[in-house]
Amino acid sequence: MAKKTFKGRVVLPGKVTGKATVSKQAFNTSGSYTENMFAGRTDAAPCTDASNKELFGKDLAGAILCTPTTVGSTMGGMCLMGMKAIGVGPEALLFSKPIDTLAAAGVLMADIWKEQRIVTIDMLGDEFLEVVKMGDPISVQEDGTVEVG
Incomplete structure (x- = not known):
């Protein structure tokens, strides 16, 4: 795959x-992290959201998470902060759409x-x-440039 750049x-x-x-x-x-946070796991962060077939059961510790946006209860922001605090939160959140208030509060x-x-870039576009696929090499720069491939 040729490298593709987004801003x-x-x-x-x-x-x-x-x-x-x-x-x-x-x-x-909330659905992906709450169970891990209360369990106090510091070795991994398996996704516990059974409705997300792409991620359910996959380790999210240190992830560069690429998604349209986040959803969840009002605990969503606290889950992002809590997972990062115990050492298994995401390294980066890359959103195709504008960041929602819960994720913004958490980061x-x-x-x-x-x-x-938690490096956070939004409005990368549909x-x-x-383009981005699970496991693709990805590079994020300070100016919001994201290179896939």
């Missing part, structure tokens, strides 16, 4: 490289209260999720 809006800047973890449906932060709380950055 999004920077919510929280940073440089990250790794493999893409992709969900074409909205990522349910800001992790960054400000815990000094733990083509981003058409």
Whole structure:
């Protein structure tokens, strides 16, 4: 696959490289993380959202999560911060659509209260999720440039 570059809006800047973890449906932060957070697991973060067939059971620790947006209860933001605080949260959140308020609250709380950055880029566009596949090499730059492939 040829490399493809996308430019999004920077919510929280940073440089990250790794493999893409992709969900074409909205990522349910509460459904995916709450069970792990209460279990206090610090070795892995298996997705516990059975309605997400792409991610259910996959380890989300250190993920570069590529998704349209997030959904979940009001605990969603706290789940993002909590998972990062116990060492198994995502490294980056890459959204095709604008970030929702729950995810924004979570990444800001992790960054400000815990000094733990979750690099976050939104508005990458629908083509981003058409191109990126599970396990693709991905590189995120401080200016919101995301390279797939």
